[in-house]
Amino acid sequence: MIPLRIKVEANTDQPFVVRLRSFEADAWEQRTEQLNPFDAALEHVGPEGADYVGEAGPIRILGIDPSEVDGDVLLVNPRRGTADRLVRSSSQDNTLLVTERCDQVCLMCSQPPKKHHLDLFSYFETAALLAPEGATIGISGGEPTLFKVQLFDFLRRVLDARPDLSFHVLTNGQHFDLDDRDAMSRIDLARVVWGIPLYSRDPAVHDEIVGKAGAHEQLLENLALMCRLGAQVELRTVLMRPNSDGLPQLARFIASTLPFIRTWAIMQMENIGFGRMNWKALFHDSSQGFDVVGRSIDYVRSRGIATWMYNFPLCTVPEPYRHLAPATISDWKRAYREECGGCSLKARCGGFFEWHPANHGYSNLGAIQ
Ligand code: SF4
Structure with missing residues (x-):
């Protein structure tokens, strides 16, 4: 089953909305598309998770491949360490x-x-x-x-x-x-x-x-x-x-x-x-x-x-x-x-x-x- 809730780590207390862009920040220079203030660009992928950075600060997602969440809009609940995939970019069923x-x-x-x-x-x-x-x-x-x-x-x-x-x-x-x-x-x-x-x-x-x-x-x-x-x-x-x-x-x-x-x-x-x-x-x-x-x-x-x-x-x-x-x-x-x-x-x-x-x-x- 496709997970609608994923594990995250973020350095804040308050819930926030973010859109993940699974292109490393350098790759954005090659693209005509502009980053939105709610976008977080992929910075690093390692065994500990995938790190994104944006205006809302850094966020790490765990347990899911970054390519599966590219363009997804998340409601992040930092205290719980979870994020709900409110809009999955590849789905017609949001x-x-x-x-x-x-x-x-x-x-x-x-x-x-x-x-x-x-x-x-x-x-x-x-x-x-x-x-x-x-x-x-x-x-x-x-x-x-x-x-x-x-x-x-x-x-x-x-x-x-x-x-x-x-x-x-x-x-x-x-x-x-x-x-x-x-x-x-x-x-x-x-x-x-x-x-x-x-x-x-x-x-x-x-x-x-x-x-x-x-x-x-x-x-x-x-x-x-x-x-x-x-x-x-x-x-x-x-x-x-x-x-x-x-x-x-x-x-x-x-x-x-x-x-x-x-x-x-x-x-x-x-x-x-x-x-x-x-x-x-x-x-x-x-x-x-x-x-x-x-x-x-x-x-x-x-x-x-x-x-x-x-x-x-x-x-x-x-x-x-x-x-x-x-x-x-x-x-x-x-x-x-x-x-x-x-x-x-x-x-x-x-x-x-x-x-x-x-x-x-x-x-x-x-x-x-
Ligand atoms: S019609 Fe649908 S439910 Fe029935 S056997 Fe084929 S795939 Fe399965």
Whole structure:
């Protein structure tokens, strides 16, 4: 698995953001590119680690080859001796986790909420401004809109300063209201997609899944509001036993009532956090029970709404639908199984989450020749 946190040594107490440039300082004289004040250039590599130097002072990284972190933007925590790779320059899968607080307790949550919150928006803003040209940056939590004032400011400032960047924000959609109209209107909404979960047409089923009474009603209100504000919505439905039978009914509801959404994503579960605790009760084996998925996709697509399957191993999907199942599992947590050896689809298959159980739950899976 690609490490998102690395060991560092730095001569300061306070956290700081730095971008590593793994070219020795002399080599910069040959390059046309200018060093940014947040850049640290490689000075020396030895058995004890790789030493970089920049305006923030010297920093040593340990346990990773400098070539693997060239251009990476780190949030360094000197007291802990660690740095989080907020932006990996070689990856399309950079996500900023802005809070671990949430007002829902979803049955399959992969990142169970915590009470503690640390506001890191100023560091995230610096990091985003140092991201590679054209990057799309994910925002997740917890629930990011619990801190929507800071979030909206962050999006506005970064998008204003970097016309090449865009964002994908995961939110439960519970906290938007009419008072957000001004703040939202100052954000370039053409470059923000809001990924919002809707699990069922049946309010009782949705509320049960998210662990919050009235969540369904609030969500439908807010989806209508987001439509009026001109937000781009990617509706997300994690496929589980409690909602799988109702998927075709949800599909009809989406096509008739929410035709303004940009995409609908039907998603397979992730076996971590609450998803692991509740796996046996929730996991829907779509390699057997694909019928509800196929019918739902056909219906929504026939109404002109783009519909995708996220996190589905390609061999579990009937051939006519495979082009609708992109490789969506992030590079740092993607893994393949023994069964994948020699599979002709591997290059375009997203495989499995690293932590997917060995007895994987799919009754029908294996290399496609
Ligand atoms: S065998 Fe592995 S690589 Fe091939 S389609 Fe299935 S999960 Fe993907």
